[in-house]
Amino acid sequence: MKRNATLNKLSTQRKAEIFKALGHPTRLRIVEKLAEGEQCVCVLLEMFDIDMSTLSRHLSVLKNAGIVVDERRGKNIFYSLTCPCILNMFDCMEEVLSDR
């Protein structure tokens, strides 16, 4: 275990990135929506009262964190979760919320 100290530290860094990416209401709602299945950017845009460019930034944050992937089909780009396990975490969240 000791010899993985550096590796573990990197991993902590990566984990922090992921948490950070989820630490924004808009991005969280995007992830919740993607839990229903892949979505076109145009659909996501309708959910929020924000500029398209802002939405695009949020999506790239999620993408850089490895939470979502995008795929182009025709004119549209579709986003989906890389790992549906993310959803399990939300139940944990609820617990934390109620324990407050």
Place this chain on the structure above:
Amino acid sequence: MKRNATLNKLSTQRKAEIFKALGHPTRLRIVEKLAEGEQCVCVLLEMFDIDMSTLSRHLSVLKNAGIVVDERRGKNIFYSLTCPCILNMFDCMEEVLSDR
């Protein structure tokens, strides 16, 4: 479901706060340490190369998010996790990490 729209939104906001609080390497390592059991601030300080005041600020972020609680005993203040379930989320993180 429709009638909970406002409530759900608040909840998303709160969840985002919690994720955000975890979205910093130092705070994440604090939480990982607390997983071993409650810890004195002085012990946590030894783990990092940061000013005591900075550590204290990080602890208050975690506290405001409802992730930890503090208790004074004598001269020292001890922090502990409000909800050990937080740890389960870390396994999810590992999955996301490996899927990248």
Place this chain on the structure above:
DNA sequence: GAAACATTTGTCTAAAATGCAAAATGTCGT
């Protein structure tokens, strides 16, 4: 109650995140 200790809070600076608007990119139909 004054000195010593542990932690928090106020204030500042530098760095990073956010959001909007404009320009750039990639795709389709013609």
Place this chain on the structure above:
DNA sequence: ACGACATTTTGCATTTTAGACAAATGTTTC
């Protein structure tokens, strides 16, 4: 190749955050 469409990227202004230092607070001990 051109124009319309969907999305991303870039430039810029504003806000938020991390970190350091000093001052303030609360606790024990003498």
